[in-house]
């Protein structure tokens with residue numbers, strides 16, 4: 339029995355700082371996805387929303403909020419919260435309903451409106467909350483990315499020029515992407531001239547936060563065939579595994595790793611795609627294109643190795659060879675990635691799937707990866723959440 | 732200079748004895764896993780059902796796993812001096828505990844003075860000040 343589901347339609351609201359409600363962006367993305375799928379809203383049987391925590395009750399009940407905004411029509415509804423993997427978990431909920439036969443056609447949707455500046459913890463003195471403790475001693479999110487980057491420099495000999503090259507590559511990719519927020523080609527000199535945020539990372543190495551929305555219309559393979567869309571891109575696997583004790587690296591927002599005196603260490607990031615490869619039977623050598631969570635430029639290099647697209651420690655060499663550019667052997671972040679989008683937390687994991695869908699349909703325009711047949715995503719957020727989705731033709 | 736009352740920014744997270752400063756961790760009496768912070772009720776090793784823990788001083792020394800610095804003033808609840816003084820941050824690997832612990836680096840030591848793998852030791856220093864209080868924190872310092 340096939341464990342695949344079909345992606346009939348995708349839609350996004352462009353990323354930016356628009357100053358409007360996340361509901362507006364979500365409805366725009368949903369309507370675009372419905373139109374792309376050629377599906378009427380009233381035939382959607384299941385609405386799966388990714389929660390956004392900064393928007394009060396409506397954000398915490400995102401599925402119902404979007405269902406109401408699109409017009410209540412009696413669909414089953416669900417809301418998922420899993421930090422940066424919220425969108426992937428919402429997609430996993432839809433996949434389960436479809437594969438169980440409970441529904442044939444589902445809308446999956448994530449949207450966010452973000453505040454200005456650093457993402458900061460809730461107010462009040464809360465020493466039991468590791469997120470409060472680390473901000474109290476001044477350790478922000480970029481500090482973690484910077485420590486991972488420094489570790490690469492020490493272990494593998496990566497340089498700040500390599501990190502800048504990731505930014506330059508992604509800015510070239512995102513330059514023509516109408517949904518990207520930052521559409522400007524950057525040079526090495528511009529990256530080097532941007533202010534240091536957390537050594538060795540500069541402002542241009544670290545991603546911003548954005549408003550944005552992404553939506554998918556997914557269906558059973560039977561349904562896709564009945565509407566003449568049997569050849570639509572398919573979701574072959576969704577992995578949302580937890581870490582395995584003991585943690586190998588210091589994870590945000592913790593101030594210490596697990597102690598490994600009674601257990602071996604495990605890499606969380608590497609576990610996410612490993613499970614997706616196992617579920618789908620697809621191997622890393624089958625992958626044509628990847629969308630990875632480049633919260634920092636250096637982190638893109640970690641992900642390339644976690645996805646097993648090259649050996650550990652060789653991602654910078656792969657980058658320098660041009661292989662990860664559109665036109666290269668294994669393009670990474672053809673959308674422009676978080677470097678060009680900024681992070682819209684509940685929408686981001688779905689935006690990755692939107693990009694892969696366009697790539698596999700051959701509709702990605704100037705950033706098209708020729709002949710793409712298998713795409714993979716990688717994403718990680720707080721509190722042991724992360725995801726990998728494999729899309730195939 | 733007015734006398735400020737000194738107090739740890741968190742009670743019970745670190746201490747000083749005749750041997751020097753140390754972090755206060757917990758150790759599972761069943762499997763030996765260490766915890767920092769020490770607030771733990773159930774052992775998180777999936778192979779262990781331990782619920783008994785003893786307080787233990789963590790190693791005072793370790794090796795620098797990685798490091799960075801805060802070039803911009805962090806948001807609240809960080810209490811910044813005016814003007815803000817950038818500071819380095821260290822992740823130090825403790826050999827006996829097989830764990831990595833974050834902390835600020837002592838004032839006056841920047842990233843240029845740090846190298847991955849170098850030996851580091853724990854000291855107690857100032858995290859922040861108000862007109863009446865000085866808040867203490869653990870800090871990492873290169874071994875002289």
Ligand SMILES: [Zn+2]
Pocket residue numbers: 759760761762763764774775776779780781
């Ligand atoms: Zn135990």
